[in-house]
Amino acid sequence: MESNSQGVKPDWRTHLALVVLYAGVLAGLILGLYHFEPEIFVLARQRGGSVPRDEVSRTERAIRCVKEFLVDQEQIGFTSDLSPVAHLSLYRQVQYSLAPILVADSLDETYIVAFYSSAPPQPPQNMEGYRLVQDCESGVMLFHKPGNP
Amino acid sequence: MITLPLVGLLLTLIHGYLLVALLVRDPAAPRRIQTGIHGEPDHPEDLLSDETGAEPSRTQPKPALSLRWVRLALTFGIGYGSTSMIYFAWRGIFGPPDFTYVLFELAVTIFLLALYLRAGFTPHFRLSLKLPGFQPRLWSVLLPAGLLLGLVGLLAAYQMGIHLYENGVTDAWTTWNLSARYMFRTRAAWVNLFSPLNTDPAEPLLFGSSVARMWIFQGREAQWAPQFFGLVFALSSLWLVSAAASLLRGYWVGWLTGFAMLGASAWVVLIHGQTASLPLMFFTLACALAFYLYDSHTSRDELLLVFAGISAGLMTWTSNAAWIFLLAFLLVRLVWISRHNNVAKEVLAWQFFLLGFLPPLMFTLTFRLVFIAAAPNYTDIAGFLDRLFSLEQLEQVLRGLGSQFVTLSPNHMVPVALLVIFLLIAGRQPGAAARKADRLLWRVILVSFLVSLLVFQTAPSDPLMPLSTLFTRLFIQLWPLMVFLVMMQARLPGIAEERMEAASRPS
Numbered sequence: 001m002e003s004n005s006q007g008v009k010p011d012w013r014t015h016l017a018l019v020v021l022y023a024g025v026l027a028g029l030i031l032g033l034y035h036f037e038p039e040i041f042v043l044a045r046q047r048g049g050s051v052p053r054d055e056v057s058r059t060e061r062a063i064r065c066v067k068e069f070l071v072d073q074e075q076i077g078f079t080s081d082l083s084p085v086a087h088l089s090l091y092r093q094v095q096y097s098l099a100p101i102l103v104a105d106s107l108d109e110t111y112i113v114a115f116y117s118s119a120p121p122q123p124p125q126n127m128e129g130y131r132l133v134q135d136c137e138s139g140v141m142l143f144h145k146p147g148n149p
Numbered sequence: 150m151i152t153l154p155l156v157g158l159l160l161t162l163i164h165g166y167l168l169v170a171l172l173v174r175d176p177a178a179p180r181r182i183q184t185g186i187h188g189e190p191d192h193p194e195d196l197l198s199d200e201t202g203a204e205p206s207r208t209q210p211k212p213a214l215s216l217r218w219v220r221l222a223l224t225f226g227i228g229y230g231s232t233s234m235i236y237f238a239w240r241g242i243f244g245p246p247d248f249t250y251v252l253f254e255l256a257v258t259i260f261l262l263a264l265y266l267r268a269g270f271t272p273h274f275r276l277s278l279k280l281p282g283f284q285p286r287l288w289s290v291l292l293p294a295g296l297l298l299g300l301v302g303l304l305a306a307y308q309m310g311i312h313l314y315e316n317g318v319t320d321a322w323t324t325w326n327l328s329a330r331y332m333f334r335t336r337a338a339w340v341n342l343f344s345p346l347n348t349d350p351a352e353p354l355l356f357g358s359s360v361a362r363m364w365i366f367q368g369r370e371a372q373w374a375p376q377f378f379g380l381v382f383a384l385s386s387l388w389l390v391s392a393a394a395s396l397l398r399g400y401w402v403g404w405l406t407g408f409a410m411l412g413a414s415a416w417v418v419l420i421h422g423q424t425a426s427l428p429l430m431f432f433t434l435a436c437a438l439a440f441y442l443y444d445s446h447t448s449r450d451e452l453l454l455v456f457a458g459i460s461a462g463l464m465t466w467t468s469n470a471a472w473i474f475l476l477a478f479l480l481v482r483l484v485w486i487s488r489h490n491n492v493a494k495e496v497l498a499w500q501f502f503l504l505g506f507l508p509p510l511m512f513t514l515t516f517r518l519v520f521i522a523a524a525p526n527y528t529d530i531a532g533f534l535d536r537l538f539s540l541e542q543l544e545q546v547l548r549g550l551g552s553q554f555v556t557l558s559p560n561h562m563v564p565v566a567l568l569v570i571f572l573l574i575a576g577r578q579p580g581a582a583a584r585k586a587d588r589l590l591w592r593v594i595l596v597s598f599l600v601s602l603l604v605f606q607t608a609p610s611d612p613l614m615p616l617s618t619l620f621t622r623l624f625i626q627l628w629p630l631m632v633f634l635v636m637m638q639a640r641l642p643g644i645a646e647e648r649m650e651a652a653s654r655p656s
Contacts, residue, residue, distance in 0.1 A: 013574055020570055028564055036418070038309060054316065060316075099331055
């Protein structure tokens with residue numbers, strides 16, 4: 001590489017390095033774009049439908065129907081019939097949706113938000129003494145222990 | 150409630166610009182520029198005006214074009230950091246903000262403006278784009294075209310991401326957006342945020358405060374605020390690394406640096422994510438670059454170290470992961486001092502650094518005190534020690550590290566390998582290997598990885614935040630620094646004249 005008024009002149013190594021970098025960067029970008037599965041957007045546009053949302057957004061919508069009953073509550077309980085990891089994920093989604101109410105992953109609270117992936121037994125397991133306050137028909141139910149505020 | 154989000158953004162910008170202009174001054178301003186890292190200055194007679202008895206100007210000289218780009222790149226990030234602290238202080242002292250809060254922010258802005266004008270600055274907003282003057286002309290077209298194409302791709306990825314994941318990636322809604330909701334929704338018991346029932350109540354509040362502050366201006370919760378917040382920090386980091394490379398090695402290398410940063414798919418797919426990794430990346434870059442400029446003698450202005458300190462303080466206000474980098478940074482510099490016996494100079498540098506570091510750190514410490522009061526049983530020292538000596542945990546960490554080599558998308562190793570191959574083919578600049586600034590920064594990156602392995606070893610496992618996610622966060626924090634260093638080291642047609650542009654102009 002020789003010096004000139006612009007600093008240094010590029011040689012074949014510079015050109016080769018730039019070609020490799022250029023190709024690599026473009027490949028990285030394409031990989032990044034394909035991570036989002038752009039074909040979903042194309043299909044949705046072709047069919048005139050909407051792109052499916054993520055889980056937490058769906059949970060936010062599903063849980064709206066119980067919010068009005070919990071306005072004055074500081075802490076509530078939570079239960080579900082899901083596998084442990086799915087239960088944990090849903091529990092955090094509920095916490096996010098209902099903030100600033102604190103959600104305890106237990107059945108020791110006056111109000112309990114329950115998620116059932118299938119029709120629950122009547123009365124639901126471990127919910128003896130609780131009264132159904134709201135059934136949102138999306139698997140979300142709100143229970144209250146009578147006698148408590 | 151106010152319903153003027155643009156006012157909020159404008160105040161963020163003004164705060165950021167004034168702070169940056171006060172602290173990141175033109176290298177010619179202190180008139181103590183030494184020979185740069187790329188050879189002799191182009192106009193030594195201007196640099197030596199103090200010695201030649203030239204009358205010093207009452208006003209600051211007009212900054213070099215590249216430096217103005219650097220300042221603008223820093224503006225939004227520093228503005229967000231500063232206003233988030235103001236919001237947090239108000240929230241803690243006076244309760245939920247209302248219209249008087251906006252008046253208070255305006256008053257602080259006027260105070261900063263008065264400082265700025267008193268320091269003799271005049272705003273320079275005129276910017277122009279210089280196309281790279283590189284022969285043959287093919288690259289002059291290919292590089293800007295590639296950068297433009299890359300930015301379009303980046304925005305497309307962002308758009309798809311916010312459409313699919315309205316509330317961001319997992320840690321966005323389990324931690325960062327959750328804290329914003331607590332700050333905004335609760336009138337009194339906002340400290341419930343620190344309940345052990347929450348996922349990670351120990352994380353600091355730059356993200357939460359900034360987003361909640363924007364919701365105050367908006368008048369209601371709106372998901373555009375955290376989405377925009379993440380995008381701004383991602384683009385600011387790209388801009389900053391590009392402008393810094395341009396300042397040091399000319400526009401051509403600046404374009405190339407920005408383009409190379411787009412090659413990390415792990416970063417591209419996280420821009421929509423609404424996580425603190427994006428501001429953390431920005432502040433890490435700002436802190437490291439300020440020290441780099443100082444260490445490389447491009448600027449000997451101590452205010453730059455104050456700025457580095459502020460950036461480091463904002464890192465601690467952003468995320469606990471900041472301490473990985475800061476610990477590595479401290480270790481590397483201590484070893485350097487002990488081996489090179491330049492204690493006096495280094496102590497002076499650290500004094501200026503601490504001057505900037507302590508104010509934002511006060512906010513982080515205040516947050517910690519509130520947190521400890523609200524969640525006294527959160528600390529789990531026995532669990533920490535168990536994990537530290539657990540072979541099972543070590544196996545998981547090593548497996549996680551190994552999986553990074555085989556995962557295709559998003560991948561961390563391929564972009565790093567690409568940079569290494571690029572450097573091997575292009576070759577190193579003569580003398581680059583011996584430069585103090587480069588050597589220190591390489592070591593900080595390496596030690597950061599080692600410290601992070603220790604953190605992964607002692608961190609409790611979380612099924613929703615697997616080790617691969619933690620590796621991604623660490624990679625993203627350090628990625629722009631890796632790109633920057635490779636471009637500083639590579640034998641490329643760089644020129645130093647822009648760096649000296651300010652000095653060559655008449656005051």
